[in-house]
Amino acid sequence: MKNIWRTQEDVTTVPLDATVRFLISFKSDLDLLRSSPWTFDKALLLLAATNSRVDPLTITLDTQNSWVRVRCIPPIFLTLIIGEKLGNYLGSFVMVDRGLNEDYLGSFLRIRVGLKISETLKRCVTLRLATDEPAKQYEIEYEQLPFFCLYCARLDHVGLSCELK
Ligand SMILES: [Zn+2]
Numbered sequence: 001m002k003n004i005w006r007t008q009e010d011v012t013t014v015p016l017d018a019t020v021r022f023l024i025s026f027k028s029d030l031d032l033l034r035s036s037p038w039t040f041d042k043a044l045l046l047l048a049a050t051n052s053r054v055d056p057l058t059i060t061l062d063t064q065n066s067w068v069r070v071r072c073i074p075p076i077f078l079t080l081i082i083g084e085k086l087g088n089y090l091g092s093f094v095m096v097d098r099g100l101n102e103d104y105l106g107s108f109l110r111i112r113v114g115l116k117i118s119e120t121l122k123r124c125v126t127l128r129l130a131t132d133e134p135a136k137q138y139e140i141e142y143e144q145l146p147f148f149c150l151y152c153a154r155l156d157h158v159g160l161s162c163e164l165k
Pocket of ligand 1: 019149150151152153154157158161162163164
């Protein structure tokens with residue numbers, strides 16, 4: 001099991017209920033939540049940190065942190081402020097990847113966003129970056145996107161159980 005989590009530490013897995021919840025314990029802190037989304041056969045594994053004082057069955061698992069990319073934004077607008085606004089439009093903003101030089105510059109804006117699994121993934125965003133510029137549509141790219149519903153673009157089910165089908 002520890003190979004799945006890419007660690008040499010011992011990993012303990014205990015089923016919590018009859019559904020699909022498990023308590024997974026690691027000997028040391030791993031950076032698992034930062035490297036999410038985690039998948040198994042491309043199916044989303046929702047993870048949350050906890051401690052021994054919290055009943056793990058009370059933890060709400062409804063948000064998945066993911067990296068998203070927005071391309072074709074002029075370099076002057078590759079900023080924390082634009083990243084924060086975009087992140088909060090797509091879900092809940094977590095952070096912007098500052099890049100190797102800590103200056104956000106690159107060919108795209110890379111934003112860490114908490115995505116509600118019950119909400120539709122957005123394919124694009126319309127931005128007007130300056131008052132003297134027209135609004136323009138920018139495509140959203142999701143990194144390591146797990147299976148999602150092709151009818152409604154949500155992460156909490158796949159097409160067979162979709163109410164839009
Ligand atoms: Zn659906």
